[in-house]
Structure formats: C-alpha cells, structure tokens
Amino acid sequence: MIVRIVKMTFQKEKIEQFKQVFESSKDNIRNFPGVLYLELLQDNQDPCIFCTYSHWESANDLENYRHSELFKSTWAKTKPLFKSKAIAWSSNRLHQLT
Numbered sequence: 001m002i003v004r005i006v007k008m009t010f011q012k013e014k015i016e017q018f019k020q021v022f023e024s025s026k027d028n029i030r031n032f033p034g035v036l037y038l039e040l041l042q043d044n045q046d047p048c049i050f051c052t053y054s055h056w057e058s059a060n061d062l063e064n065y066r067h068s069e070l071f072k073s074t075w076a077k078t079k080p081l082f083k084s085k086a087i088a089w090s091s092n093r094l095h096q097l098t
Contacts, residue, residue, distance in 0.1 A: 001036070002056040006088040010048050014081035018050070021081075025074045029054075032070060034061020048083060055093075062090065 010018050022040055030038045036055040043049035056062045065071050079086075 001093050002059050002062055003091045003093050004052070004054045004056060004062060004088065005091075006052045006086055008050050008052075008078070008086045009046075009083045010050065010081050011083045012048055015047065018078060018081050021074065021077045025070070028070055029065075029074070032065050032068070034058060034064065059090065 008018075026038065026040070029035065034057040036057060037053075038055075039053040041051045041053060043051075056065075
C-alpha cells in the first residue's frame with residue numbers, strides 16, 4: 001500500500017475557491033480505482049496550508065490517477081490558486097498502530 005501526502009499552500013484569498021474545488025471532486029477522487037482512503041487537512045496555525053492524505057492499493061494505481069482526466073482537470077483548477085509550489089511524498093506503509 002502507498003500513502004500519499006501532498007502539501008499545498010494557497011493564496012489566502014483563494015482558500016474558499018480551493019475548498020469548492022475539493023468539495024466538487026472529492027467523491028470522484030475517492031472512488032477512483034485503487035483509492036482506499038482520502039482525507040483533507042488544514043494546518044491549525046496557518047490556514048493557507050492544506051494537505052491531502054490518501055491511501056492507494058499500489059504505486060501503479062497512483063500513477064494511473066496522476067495521468068487521468070480527473071486529475072488533470074482537478075489540478076488545472078487547483079494549481080493557479082497556490083501561493084507556492086506543492087510538495088508531495090509517496091511512502092510505503094511499514095506499520096500501522098490503532
């Protein structure tokens with residue numbers, strides 16, 4: 001399983017617009033083949049910083065999403081709202097404690 005974290009910093013005046021983009025696309029993203037989990041987080045000290053936290057069945061599933069029309073159209077609406085470049089990490093889960 002792959003865990004993907006994407007940190008995005010938005011222009012303050014674009015935060016509500018980003019939330020609308022996420023709201024309109026979240027179900028399609030969550031239901032994309034290979035997506036096991038999707039979460040949106042907002043920093044508790046800097047409201048301009050958001051992270052998506054997602055679980056993927058495989059790296060191949062993540063790559064299929066990144067090359068999909070869903071990703072391209074969502075990213076085209078999201079990217080112009082950034083204050084700075086997004087940063088992404090893909091990791092293999094080694095342990096999970098609940």
